[in-house]
Every structure is written in structure tokens, then in C-alpha cells.
């Protein structure tokens with residue numbers, strides 16, 4: 001497991017960003033005609049060209065009362081999580097865009113990560129298109145106290161959409177849409193993919209391999225530099241994820257060491273020099289609060305009972321209280 005050489009445990013700096021645009025995701029009423037829904041919200045189409053959007057208001061199973069307020073706040077939680085250990089992490093091989101599953105240890109890391117975020121609201125999940133990130137997201141959500149079911153949205157064809165349609169509004173409300181995006185994939189490691197990291201360092205030199213792995217501008221042979229990875233990952237974040245946060249939707253992103261490094265560089269306003277010391281451990285969730293257009297780093301929740309996490313914002317504290325109330329019933 002990689003070490004974290006830049007601390008993400010402490011409450012961090014507040015960073016200003018460009019003004020956000022409001023998102024309508026998950027706000028459309030059910031059965032809105034297809035042509036009224038922006039492209040990125042066209043998630044579920046029925047045979048009659050009606051759209052059902054997985055809802056944002058969660059009903060308490062016991063009392064049928066709104067669990068989360070219908071009126072979305074301008075504050076949202078953002079959880080970032082690097083996937084758990086993969087079979088090639090275990091073998092110390094450069095993995096990049098090769099689609100390798102988790103090890104048993106990685107499965108355990110994902111479950112432990114899920115416990116740490118089990119009291120933090122999640123309305124939407126974004127993952128890369130790679131199985132190790134998707135496994136991590138799914139396993140983490142098995143631990144969530146809200147017990148909503150993550151459902152992967154299939155956007156690859158009309159048939160994939162219509163055949164995965166959910167016909168119960170109540171069931172949709174108890175679901176979390178999972179959006180898989182290749183833009184969040186690990187950096188393409190080029191001709192290093194499948195090579196052993198230690199052997200590569202012996203062959204090309206520790207300094208050269210460190211530059212390939214951690215520098216911002218220098219790409220590995222025929223692969224993507226962090227800068228190139230950022231071009232797609234940060235653009236995707238700005239276009240698709242930030243608007244959801246701006247709408248008050250709480251988001252979890254399960255992705256990779258380098259796609260997340262590029263997103264953290266953007267969130268924390270790191271320089272290309274600073275990002276060279278940023279190294280993410282597998283399976284450790286990081287929490288940010290997005291409020292009034294700013295990202296505030298809250299570090300990594302230590303555990304589901306850690307009071308400090310919930311003191312960060314009134315909204316999180318209220319959510320936690322509702323969870324406790326619901327579990328007493």
C-alpha cells in the first residue's frame with residue numbers, strides 16, 4: 001500500500017473556484033418527456049419515451065417521511081476514495097488502464113472505508129469504468145447505514161437503458177445512481193503497464209521512475225502524464241460532478257491514485273511541484289465539503305462514530321441524528 005506523503009488527515013485550506021452552474025440533476029419530476037431532460041440526465045427511458053430519474057428525496061422506510069430535506073442545501077459532501085488493493089498492486093505491477101480486480105485485502109479495505117463513511121450522506125456515486133473502482137464503491141456502500149442500493153446506470157445504448165428501467169418509484173428512491181465514466185480511469189501508464197515497479201526502477205533508475213510516477217508534466221513512455229490525465233479527469237469533474245454538488249447532491253467518487261491526484265490538485269489548488277509529493281493510499285476515503293462555491297477539505301473520517309466529522313457542518317450533524325433516530329425504531 002502506498003504511503004501518504006502529503007497529509008490529508010488535517011482540516012485543510014479553503015480554495016476558491018470559478019462560479020458553479022446550478023444542476024438540475026435528480027430534480028426533475030418523474031415521467032418528464034425525454035426532450036425536456038438535459039443529455040446527461042437522460043438516464044432511464046421507458047418504451048414510451050418517458051424518463052424516470054432516480055429521486056433525491058429519501059423516504060424513511062418506517063414513517064414515509066422525507067429523510068433528507070426536499071429543499072436541497074447549497075452545501076454538499078464530496079467523498080473521494082482510491083480503490084482498494086488490486087491484484088496488480090499486490091504484485092507491484094504498473095496497472096494504469098488494465099482492468100484488474102481487487103484482492104481479498106482490497107475487498108477488506110473497501111469494506112473498512114465503507115464503515116468510515118457510513119454516516120455521511122451519498123446521493124450519487126461516480127466511478128471510473130474499471131472494475132477495481134466499481135468493486136470498491138459497491139463494497140463500501142454495503143456498510144452504509146442508510147441502506148440505499150447503488151445501481152449502475154447503463155447509458156451505452158437505448159436498449160441498455162430501457163432494459164434496466166426500475167418500475168417502482170419507491171424503489172428508485174431507495175437507490176443511489178452509480179455513473180461510470182472512463183474519464184476517471186487511472187492514468188494510461190503506456191509501455192510500463194504490466195511491468196514490475198521495482199524492476200523498472202532497477203532498469204531505468206529510481207529518479208527516472210519517480211518522475212514517471214509522480215511528476216506533473218513528464219509522461220511515462222507512450223503513456224499519460226498527470227497533466228494529460230488531469231485534462232480529462234478534471235474536465236469531467238467540472239462538467240459533471242461539480243454541478244451536482246452545487247445542487248446539494250452528496251457525491252462519492254471511487255477512482256484511482258492518479259485520476260484522484262489530479263482532482264485533488266484542482267480542489268486544493270496545488271502547484272505542479274506540490275502534487276509530486278501527493279500519494280494516495282488504497283481504500284482511504286477523503287471528505288470535502290462543498291459550500292458557496294468552495295471546497296473545504298475535512299480529511300479522512302477516522303470511523304463511523306467519530307464525532308468530529310459531524311461537527312464539521314450542521315447538515316452532516318442533522319443527517320447523523322436522523323440515522324440514529326431511524327436505527328432506534
Ligand SMILES: O=C(O)[C@H](O)COP(=O)(O)O
Pocket residue numbers: 002093094095096097186189213256257258
Ligand atoms: O496504475 C498503477 O500502477 C497504480 O494504480 C498507480 O500507480 P503509481 O502509484 O505508480 O502511480
